[in-house]
Every structure is written in C-alpha cells, then in structure tokens.
Amino acid sequence: MVASDSGDKTYLLDLLKEPVLAVQEFFVLAGKAFQNIFRRPHYGDDIILQMDTIGVGSLPIVVLTGFFSGAVMALQMSRALAQYGQVGKTGTVVSVTLARELGPVLTALMVAGRNASGIASELGSMKVTEQIDAMRALGTDPVQKLVTPRLIATGVMLPLLTIIADFVGMFGGFIIAKFFLNLPPRQYWTSVWRALEWNDVTQGLLKPLIFAIVISLVGCFYGLRTTGGTQGVGRSTTQAVVLATVLVFVLDLLITKIFVSQGAS
Numbered sequence: 001m002v003a004s005d006s007g008d009k010t011y012l013l014d015l016l017k018e019p020v021l022a023v024q025e026f027f028v029l030a031g032k033a034f035q036n037i038f039r040r041p042h043y044g045d046d047i048i049l050q051m052d053t054i055g056v057g058s059l060p061i062v063v064l065t066g067f068f069s070g071a072v073m074a075l076q077m078s079r080a081l082a083q084y085g086q087v088g089k090t091g092t093v094v095s096v097t098l099a100r101e102l103g104p105v106l107t108a109l110m111v112a113g114r115n116a117s118g119i120a121s122e123l124g125s126m127k128v129t130e131q132i133d134a135m136r137a138l139g140t141d142p143v144q145k146l147v148t149p150r151l152i153a154t155g156v157m158l159p160l161l162t163i164i165a166d167f168v169g170m171f172g173g174f175i176i177a178k179f180f181l182n183l184p185p186r187q188y189w190t191s192v193w194r195a196l197e198w199n200d201v202t203q204g205l206l207k208p209l210i211f212a213i214v215i216s217l218v219g220c221f222y223g224l225r226t227t228g229g230t231q232g233v234g235r236s237t238t239q240a241v242v243l244a245t246v247l248v249f250v251l252d253l254l255i256t257k258i259f260v261s262q263g264a265s
Contacts, residue, residue, distance in 0.1 A: 055157030070169030091191035120240035123223025158212035
C-alpha cells in the first residue's frame with residue numbers, strides 16, 4: 001500500500017514536471033527579451049522587417065475581418081434594437097463593442113493564426129537545422145537577435161492594426177446603417193462618436209498591447225524549443241497557435257474584469 005502511494009506520487013510529480021519547467025522557461029525567455037529592449041545592439045533592420053511582415057502582411061485579413069464584423073454586428077443588433085424602437089442606437093452598439101472587445105480580440109486572433117505560426121515555424125526550422133547553435137558559436141545572442149525584434153514589432157503593430165480594424169468595422173456598420181436600415185449618416189456617426197469614452201479607448205489599446213506580447217513570446221518560445229526535425233516544426237507551429245489563441249481569450253476576460261471592477265467602484 002505504501003509502495004503504491006509512493007508510486008502514485010512519483011507519477012504525479014513526473015506528470016507535472018514538464019509543464020512546470022515549460023512555464024519557467026517561458027518566463028525566463030520573456031525576462032531576457034524585455035531586458036534586451038534596453039541593451040545594444042538593437043537590430044533595427046530586423047525590427048523594421050518584422051513590422052512589415054507582421055503589420056503590413058496582416059493588414060488585408062484584418063481589414064476584411066473588421067469590415068464584415070462591423071457589418072454583421074450592425075445587421076444583427078438593429079433587429080434587436082428595433083423591438084424597442086431604438087434602431088438609431090445601432091452606431092452606439094457597434095462602436096462600443098468594436099472598441100472594447102471585437103476589435104482587439106479578432107485582430108489578435110488573426111495575428112496569432114498568421115504570425116504566431118510563422119514565428120514558430122521560422123525559428124523552429126532554424127533550430128532543427130542548427131542555425132541557432134551556429135549563432136551562439138559566433139557570439140550572437142539568439143534572444144537578442146530573434147526574439148526581441150519580434151516582440152517589439154508585434155507590440156507596435158498589433159495596436160495599430162486594432163485601430164484600423166475598429167475604424168473599418170465602424171465603416172462596415174455604416175454601410176449597413178445607410179443602405180439597409182436607412183439611417184442618416186450624421187445620426188450614425190454622431191452616435192458612434194458620443195458612445196466612446198476614455199475607458200473604451202484605454203481598453204482598446206491596452207488589450208492589443210498585452211495580446212501582442214503574449215503572441216510573439218509564445219511563437220518564439222515554441223520555435224526555440226523545437227526538436228525532431230520537420231515533424232517537430234509542425235508540432236511547434238500547432239502548439240503555438242493553439243496556446244496563443246487560448247491565452248488571448250483568457251487575458252481578454254481578465255482585463256475586462258479589471259476594467260469592469262474599476263468602473264463599478
């Protein structure tokens with residue numbers, strides 16, 4: 001009986017060992033990446049290249065997602081508001097929802113699906129082909145060269161992409177309001193403008209910044225841990241996208257709860 005209990009405890013410890021070590025490695029990587037922001041060399045060319053890849057490369061899908069999200073939201077909410085004779089409030093609902101939730105979250109999901117996978121596959125390929133080991137042998141810090149530029153680039157571009165998605169989404173809602181709901185343009189845009197408060201703007205900018213940090217670090221983390229050749233690269237890519245997506249929703253809930261609690265107090 002004692003031997004059985006001891007065996008169960010050992011099995012449980014072995015089961016928890018790998019996830020705990022992975023979390024520890026992730027935070028060590030994050031700490032090094034943030035420290036390197038203030039250290040030379042800064043690899044400005046790499047930062048600009050990553051900003052182009054992450055920002056400009058993601059722009060078409062972000063614009064399309066934002067436009068149709070705003071249009072669908074206006075169409076759906078107008079039906080609900082019509083029951084109370086408040087179709088004129090469609091712009092209010094669209095703007096607040098986009099600024100607080102849909103804009104940051106949907107943009108982060110698009111970037112996570114496109115760039116977390118791209119980062120993980122790129123760094124994973126470098127890892128399995130021993131390019132990262134060669135980089136260390138030449139005296140170059142892989143975190144400084146590979147991780148920090150991607151962290152900075154994502155942190156800059158994701159909030160900008162979110163702002164674009166918000167405005168495009170509001171324009172999508174305007175198209176529905178004008179051509180399907182027969183709302184005057186002035187009424188729609190006035191309700192959009194008056195509905196937004198500083199709390200909404202703060203949420204809309206803070207969320208994508210935090211999402212950007214998580215997405216970039218998760219992609220880099222799984223890329224640098226890749227083993228097992230090309231199959232390992234595929235596994236790392238899948239794991240990076242799944243974890244980044246889940247963390248976006250978890251962090252969205254936590255940040256929203258903080259803002260709601262502050263508003264209630």
